[in-house]
Amino acid sequence: MKRSLVTAWVLILAVFALGLAGLAARDRTPEEQKVEEDYTVPDPGVLDSAVTIRVKIDDETVETMTMDDYVQGVLRAEMPASFELEALKAQAVAARTETLYKVENGPVANHPEADICNDINCCQAYRAAEAAESAWGADAEKYSAKIAQAVRGTDGMVILYEDKPILAAFFSAASGQTHNSGDVWVSDLPYLQSVNSPEGENEVPNYYSVAAIPSGEFRDRFLASYPEAKLDGAPEHWIGAVERNDSDMVTSIDIGGVTLKGTVVRRLFGLRSASFTVEVEDGDVVFRVTGYGHGVGMSQYGANVMAGEGKDYKEILCWYYTGVTVGPYTPKNLATAG
């Protein structure tokens, strides 16, 4: 009896405290809310200003810039500036880490004269300030400040595994879980393992997508790559056994007697991810797809949901990259400025 009374009091106090917190959040005047929109541009970070990167732009010129300038350019291109600040910080650290990983693991064969390039099939995207500002329009001042805050608020921070920068893979939106790197690529890295990811159709545009391909076109496109496939007769018989892993990705699918990974089928038919179902409906081969991207490493929409729930960038990074730490790192193979 006594014990339940104490429990009841604790509950009442807790509810009261929560109510107060809720009131505090609701009672902000418009002026107070405006103050929260922070247009401050911090000074460049000491660590990022000390590192110089050679960036190949559009396969033409090589521009030399500080890590501070470069990571801002990646952030402008790789994540919507409307995302939560802590998500943008996580993306900034991933971009900085990816850059150092490339540099530390030797020159990229495509461009030995540059440390990194802006071809997304080779390195990572980059967007100059002027191009981003004209796209942002009325939000340009706010978003420019936010990008600078994300980069300078994480000055020199790098994701480390066994004290080395990691291959900081990221993608847009997961189908419930991220994937083990070994299920998608050749090598299975200990820090790129499957974890739960919180985003869904409420947060992600086109979270569920459909690709309906007329069966004749499907057959022609498939035979162009796999002429040995037997795609005769009714299309209902073309698709055989499908296997999935725990994170809902197609690991193996039989099409016309040819067994392929889901990632290969994704590429072949331009699907948004390798988490799909496939059926023949009214003469079309219909893929129903969940999420967007390769599914390895940090989910950007997942990071944004976590940031909205109050997680900071280190918590987000340590969630998506297994067994890592986040801290400063002194690059060994890079020129330093000044």
Ligand SMILES: [Zn+2]
């Ligand atoms: Zn490259």
